[in-house]
Amino acid sequence: MFYQLYESTHAALQPARAYVDAVRMFYSNPLNPFSHMPLGRSVAAMAELFERTTRRYGKPQFGLDKTVVDSKPVAVTERIVWQRPFCNLIHFQRDLPEGSRPQPRLLIVAPMSGHYATLLRGTVEAMLPHADVYITDWADARMVPMSEGRFDLDDYIDYVIDMFHALGPDTHVMAVCQPSVPVLAAVAVMEARGDRFAPSTMTLMGGPIDTRRNPTAVNELAEKKSIDWFRDNVVMQVPWPAPGFGRDVYPGFLQLSGFMSMNLDRHIIAHKDFFMHLVKNDGDGAEKHRDFYDEYLAVMDLTAEFYLQTVETVFIRHALPKGEMNHRGQPVDLAAIRNVALFTVEGENDDISGLGQTQAAHDLCANIPGEMKAHYMQPAVGHYGVFNGSRFRAEIVPRIADFMESHGAEARKGGKPKVVRKA
The missing domain is CATH 3.40.50.1820 (Alpha/Beta hydrolase fold, catalytic domain)
Known part of the structure; x- marks a missing residue:
């Protein structure tokens, strides 16, 4: 049921994500005078932070279309x-x-x-x-x-x-x-x-x-846990309507929570810094954060x-x-x-x-x-x-x-x- 609850919560947040994304676009539009003020950038930053932390990240692309061989x-x-x-x-x-x-x-x-x-x-x-x-x-x-x-x-x-x-x-x-x-x-x-x-x-x-x-x-x-503990606590069934409906999996979102809990302080600081980069209009710092977390937060089920x-x-x-x-x-x-x-x-x-x-x-x-x-x-x-x-x-x-x-x-x-x- 936990996987179904996760999917239901994700679906319930869809309207909120759409709303805050509209807010972000409104307050970051250069034609809006507030986009040039700390207050407007703060609102846009909060909206983007909410949307990114509640989003399901899709499979990224390699995007490697060139290299250098023998100079x-x-x-x-x-x-x-x-x-x-x-x-x-x-x-x-x-x-x-x-x-x-x-x-x-x-x-x-x-x-x-x-x-x-x-x-x-x-x-x-x-x-x-x-x-x-x-x-x-x-x-x-x-x-x-x-x-x-x-x-x-x-x-x-x-x-x-x-x-x-x-x-x-x-x-x-x-x-x-x-x-x-x-x-x-x-x-x-x-x-x-x-x-x-x-x-x-x-x-x-x-x-x-x-x-x-x-x-x-x-x-x-x-080593501290038995294999039965892992079977009982981390294995769940893929909910409908995913193509793998009914398959027993170790869900990606559960793995991600484990990854992040190992260095939770570091992730909290990174998101705080991302907010400040947006408020200060530091595009390079914000883009580095997006690039890293677009990859890090994209997970798959096993x-x-x-x-x-x-x-x-x-x-x-x-x-x-x-x-x-x-x-x-x-x-x-x-x-x-x-x-x-x-x-x-x-x-x-x-x-x-x-x-x-x-x-x-x-x-x-x-x-x-x-x-x-x-x-x-x-x-x-x-x-x-x-x-x-x-x-x-x-x-x-x-x-x-x-x-x-x-x-x-x-x-x-x-x-x-x-x-x-x-x-």
Whole structure:
């Protein structure tokens, strides 16, 4: 009933949002003398703040239509090249001039943890000059009809394997946060089968490979609660008239409340500053706030079976590092990984995936040769800074690009791969 109450409240606020939006436009119209006075700007600011805090934010767009390759500007076109009910694979096709040097093919596996894949817009933008980029665009579960069936962690792993097959050999993969576990499991399954489409390299960034190492508040919460508690308290049914009516989900709005409660003071201060930017007519400061929260407040539902299986497998049972994880009833054997180079990245101040949790993959993948492994810890960044921001672009991206170039098919033809530069 809680989901239905949320939807009813949202619908009941529609007239109020329409009214305050009209008020905002009236008091911000330059033809209105009050728009040039503090009183008028204050009224417009209050109206906009109310409308934004009660709005349901839709799925954002990537909006990446150009990049720079070899110091030359090139056009970028988004194309969906692979489709399933719960995911599309987007290719950022670059209009490279003839004779351009081939670059690695990179699959970025975005988190399926509440936000849309556009949260990695900066990640994609930073990698476009260095690679032929693809990204997983996970579907909002409330928009997928019940007739399309279930989607759980096993399905996630199958999707990743299918994408590797669709992209072909010598593909590189980057898993950001949550997908580090299913991507590592998918690679292990493929290596155990002798699958020639296994990636050349995998880059795991800020992922919960072994949450027993340096546990964070998020990890401790999961360990304190039983899986039945999560099933009883956070799983709800999608209400009518959404296409996914009747589907059991972990709702996006519930996830958002959890995200915001972790740093509530910071969000309150940000909205107060936004109000003052509007009153002082500081357009740049207000626009930065809009850009950030348009993305941050856009959330999606997860299927209940995927969410519960992930919580139990990764955070409660620690099945992967214990060697107890299964896929379709078969053990996931990380020792089977021998030919896929491994690069792990962590942030010094990461409060989601603590230091050492991602690096644990090196101990678990014991049969990958030492020269095919590298780890990098980025100083002075939190979880978001591991895959976005100025330090990511300046310090992390060059290392990822070097690693892919050093361990791709062409480099291996020339003999022993060189080791990527380290911190």
